[in-house]
Amino acid sequence: MIPSVEIKNLTKQFAQGEPAIDNLTLNIEKGKITGLIGPDGAGKTTLIRLIAGLLTPSKGEITTLELSPVQQRDLLNTKIGYMPQKFGLYEDLSVIENLNLYADLKGILKPEKEELFNKVLDITDLNNFRPRLAGALSGGMKQKLGLACTLLGKPDLLLLDEPSVGVDPISRRELIKMVRELTDEGMTIFWSTAYLDEAHSFDNCIVMNEGKIIYSGLPHNLSETTTGFEEKVIELMGGFNPEPSELAEKFELKEDNGEYVIEALDLAKKYGDFYAVKNNTFHIKKGEIFGLLGPNGAGKSTSFKMMCGLATPTRGTAKIMGQDILKNPSKARSYLGYMAQKFSLYGDMSVLQNLSFFSGVYGLNIFQRKEKINEIVDIFHFKKYLDRDAKELPLGYKQRLSLACAVMHNPPVLFLDEPTSGVDPITRREFWHHIKALSKKGVTVMVTTHFMDEAEFCDRISLFYKGEAIATGSPKELKTMANAKTMEEAFVGLIREREREIVKSER
Amino acid sequence: MKILKALITKEFYQILRDPSSILIAFVLPLMLLIIYMYGVNLDTVRLTMGLKVDDPSQQVTTLIDSFKNNKFVTPVVYNNPQKMYDDLTGSKLRGIVVIPNDFSSKLDRKDIAAIQVITDGSEVNLANYVQNYSKMIVAQWLYYTSKYSGEIPPDLINIDTRYWYNQDINSHYFILPGSLCITMTLIGMLLTALVVAREWERGTMEALLTTKVTKMQIVLGKYIPYFIVGMISMSFNVFMCINVFQIPFRGSLLILFIFSALFLFTAMGQGLLISTVLKNQFTASQAALVGGFLPALMLSGLVFPIISMPVPIQWLSKVVPSSYFVSCIQSEFMTGTVYEIIIPNCIFMGVLGIILFIVVYKKTQMRLE
Numbered sequence: 001m002i003p004s005v006e007i008k009n010l011t012k013q014f015a016q017g018e019p020a021i022d023n024l025t026l027n028i029e030k031g032k033i034t035g036l037i038g039p040d041g042a043g044k045t046t047l048i049r050l051i052a053g054l055l056t057p058s059k060g061e062i063t064t065l066e067l068s069p070v071q072q073r074d075l076l077n078t079k080i081g082y083m084p085q086k087f088g089l090y091e092d093l094s095v096i097e098n099l100n101l102y103a104d105l106k107g108i109l110k111p112e113k114e115e116l117f118n119k120v121l122d123i124t125d126l127n128n129f130r131p132r133l134a135g136a137l138s139g140g141m142k143q144k145l146g147l148a149c150t151l152l153g154k155p156d157l158l159l160l161d162e163p164s165v166g167v168d169p170i171s172r173r174e175l176i177k178m179v180r181e182l183t184d185e186g187m188t189i190f191w192s193t194a195y196l197d198e199a200h201s202f203d204n205c206i207v208m209n210e211g212k213i214i215y216s217g218l219p220h221n222l223s224e225t226t227t228g229f230e231e232k233v234i235e236l237m238g239g240f241n242p243e244p245s246e247l248a249e250k251f252e253l254k255e256d257n258g259e260y261v262i263e264a265l266d267l268a269k270k271y272g273d274f275y276a277v278k279n280n281t282f283h284i285k286k287g288e289i290f291g292l293l294g295p296n297g298a299g300k301s302t303s304f305k306m307m308c309g310l311a312t313p314t315r316g317t318a319k320i321m322g323q324d325i326l327k328n329p330s331k332a333r334s335y336l337g338y339m340a341q342k343f344s345l346y347g348d349m350s351v352l353q354n355l356s357f358f359s360g361v362y363g364l365n366i367f368q369r370k371e372k373i374n375e376i377v378d379i380f381h382f383k384k385y386l387d388r389d390a391k392e393l394p395l396g397y398k399q400r401l402s403l404a405c406a407v408m409h410n411p412p413v414l415f416l417d418e419p420t421s422g423v424d425p426i427t428r429r430e431f432w433h434h435i436k437a438l439s440k441k442g443v444t445v446m447v448t449t450h451f452m453d454e455a456e457f458c459d460r461i462s463l464f465y466k467g468e469a470i471a472t473g474s475p476k477e478l479k480t481m482a483n484a485k486t487m488e489e490a491f492v493g494l495i496r497e498r499e500r501e502i503v504k505s506e507r
Numbered sequence: 508m509k510i511l512k513a514l515i516t517k518e519f520y521q522i523l524r525d526p527s528s529i530l531i532a533f534v535l536p537l538m539l540l541i542i543y544m545y546g547v548n549l550d551t552v553r554l555t556m557g558l559k560v561d562d563p564s565q566q567v568t569t570l571i572d573s574f575k576n577n578k579f580v581t582p583v584v585y586n587n588p589q590k591m592y593d594d595l596t597g598s599k600l601r602g603i604v605v606i607p608n609d610f611s612s613k614l615d616r617k618d619i620a621a622i623q624v625i626t627d628g629s630e631v632n633l634a635n636y637v638q639n640y641s642k643m644i645v646a647q648w649l650y651y652t653s654k655y656s657g658e659i660p661p662d663l664i665n666i667d668t669r670y671w672y673n674q675d676i677n678s679h680y681f682i683l684p685g686s687l688c689i690t691m692t693l694i695g696m697l698l699t700a701l702v703v704a705r706e707w708e709r710g711t712m713e714a715l716l717t718t719k720v721t722k723m724q725i726v727l728g729k730y731i732p733y734f735i736v737g738m739i740s741m742s743f744n745v746f747m748c749i750n751v752f753q754i755p756f757r758g759s760l761l762i763l764f765i766f767s768a769l770f771l772f773t774a775m776g777q778g779l780l781i782s783t784v785l786k787n788q789f790t791a792s793q794a795a796l797v798g799g800f801l802p803a804l805m806l807s808g809l810v811f812p813i814i815s816m817p818v819p820i821q822w823l824s825k826v827v828p829s830s831y832f833v834s835c836i837q838s839e840f841m842t843g844t845v846y847e848i849i850i851p852n853c854i855f856m857g858v859l860g861i862i863l864f865i866v867v868y869k870k871t872q873m874r875l876e
Contacts, residue, residue, distance in 0.1 A: 054713065054875045077718060080717060081717075083714070084713040085710065086709060090517065090709075090711055092520065093521070101514075105719060107509075153718075
């Protein structure tokens with residue numbers, strides 16, 4: 001085996017705290033896809049940046065493609081492709097302008113350019129979007145464009161830092177297929193991901209925790225099945241031992257009325273000539289977990305925003321606990337706990353300050369506040385982070401804090417917009433443990449997710465495509481509908497079917 | 508070279524597609540010019556004054572007429588003193604002139620006659636105007652009233668004032684060119700303060716750093732495009748000043764462009780330094796505003812003359828590049844090219860610009876730490 005990257009006793013120490021990378025030794029095999037998994041704050045991004053030479057090691061050695069990332073960085077830069085978490089795209093430049101820029105930056109000469117662009121645009125299926133601004137692309141398309149830009153220099157080593165965060169299953173499948181084809185040409189790929197099913201399908205897999213490698217080898221050696229692999233990885237990371245959810249136990253459900261807690265009545269939102277959401281009607285019973293699934297840009301977040309009164313529907317309305325969101329917005333909203341897709345707490349305030357601020361906004365009195373905050377600090381283990389600014393928290397803790405702030409006032413209805421996006425497997429389990437327990441207590445939950453294993457936890461699912469609900473039912477019903485074994489197959493199957501119908505009707 | 512060109516092209520696309528940079532570079536300066544042209548006036552103003560006449564004699568009516576006929580004064584005649592005082596307090600009047608009932612009888616007796624002038628001291632400038640206007644009107648009236656004109660002692664000294672470089676003492680002639688300084692600071696500092704921070708915030712810098720780009724290319728890739736935008740905006744402003752607002756220009760356009768370019772170079776250095784160090788658009792814009800823009804406005808000598816500042820503040824103004832620019836631009840517009848002013852000021856701006864460029868270069872990171 002010839003390694004593309006050789007790492008010996010590598011340590012990376014930032015100014016404060018524990019080392020981010022702790023005496024790590026690793027070889028990355030040439031011509032293979034190696035997956036990198038681990039909880040938030042395990043040091044995955046730091047490791048990738050060290051390999052790319054964006055950071056310098058505190059101790060130890062790295063050899064990337066037989067070069068030193070510290071001394072020979074200029075040369076190394078011509079041989080690697082690195083895609084950072086935010087894709088590194090210029091949002092105010094069009095697809096072709098982004099490509100042109102990166103081609104020039106990578107020193108690609110004009111005669112090769114056109115041919116190369118055609119090739120990467122073909123692979124990424126972006127040929128029809130050349131003049132579109134990168135900022136106007138969907139998440140999946142941005143990710144592909146990011147990859148296309150990274151591939152321009154024909155790198156020998158491709159470093160991908162969580163490229164599939166917030167990307168729907170269809171786009172993810174396409175991405176993996178694209179990357180697969182690249183390894184056939186001899187490219188080495190080092191891919192950090194939060195999706196364990198993805199990692200299971202790779203050639204090699206590395207599990208990291210607290211700056212150390214806890215497993216390195218074939219994913220199939222851990223388990224033959226994806227589910228088994230997940231269990232094993234979670235076990236390796238320290239395991240998740242569910243105790244009864246304290247969050248749910250301490251939860252006091254106050255209001256109770258009517259059969260349907262959440263109702264969407266013929267909701268529609270039109271931007272210009274384009275319907276982001278149309279004819280959306282559903283009724284959610286008390287204590288149900290209702291999942292909204294669909295590709296990026298299908299209208300899930302828009303529906304969410306309309307239902308909690310953040311966007312005005314073009315037509316139709318929504319009711320929460322029987323209160324019309326258009327006529328009685330503040331009353332309806334008072335029943336709501338909302339967790340937005342983007343981190344929307346105050347980054348410059350400490351965890352404690354955020355908690356006390358939100359307890360105040362939700363109208364808890366001074367005694368309740370103290371009690372509630374102590375309770376939450378216990379449940380989510382915030383103790384050691386209390387004085388830390390919220391923006392500096394590891395992603396998992398940010399999400400925990402968002403959830404904590406959303407449930408502080410015991411709302412009977414919870415809206416969670418991709419609560420687990422980019423979060424590690426253990427934290428995801430913990431989240432769903434709380435969500436399920438809360439729903440047992442009678443809290444009604446509406447949730448969006450790109451994780452198909454999470455979809456299985458929902459009582460009912462509405463599958464969105466191009467602004468419309470194309471299928472609604474329990475996970476089982478959806479699988480039967482699509483004649484599929486797994487939720488992911490059902491998702492892909494139902495959407496493909498719909499696509500075919502659209503194509504047919506257009507003819 | 509190709510990489511630099513690609514970076515510059517990219518930057519121009521971003522400038523063209525970002526309405527806020529167009530706003531800062533062209534709309535805002537135009538607004539400033541209009542405000543300075545039509546809004547700000549440091550010269551004579553027309554004032555409303557209250558007049559209370561307790562002396563019913565024939566001569567006094569002509570005095571009232573002199574007030575009424577003066578082009579700087581709109582007198583309002585009151586009978587009720589209380590109403591008049593209330594109007595002064597309510598800022599309807601800028602001042603009050605009271606002519607007492609013994610005014611003409613005293614004059615006729617060749618005694619010293621008194622006139623009371625009350626002004627609103629909360630507006631110091633206007634209060635001075637009220638005082639001066641009243642004095643002037645009364646003196647003129649005295650001079651032209653044949654009955655008394657013989658009584659005025661002849662002037663022993665005749666002061667003949669001429670205003671060099673600005674014969675009409677029109678303050679627009681120096682404020683408008685001076686406002687170029689504000690515009691250039693805005694573009695040079697505010698616009699550039701955002702751009703490096705933006706790359707860090709959006710994660711594009713991380714991607715750039717793994718390409719062939721060199722440090723010099725990153726730095727020049729920021730300097731050159733905004734320099735061009737700044738010079739275009741500057742030409743636009745000069746055109747507006749000279750051709751639209753008809754401000755006299757006595758110097759050489761070439762010299763004007765040379766020292767403007769030097770000033771822009773220093774302002775951009777300040778902006779890019781802020782941006783490179785802070786890496787956050789919000790704090791960078793705040794820092795540019797407080798640390799760059801306000802000193803440029805206050806200490807440049809544009810609004811407040813530097814010589815009237817306390818000595819330590821005068822020293823401070825010596826390190827503010829805009830003070831050098833303002834003195835250059837005012838002399839270029841109003842006097843013509845004065846090399847004794849231009850050359851030392853240009854040398855200072857050039858040296859400061861180079862120092863800032865070096866610091867920006869040194870502070871530009873090629874790694875994430």
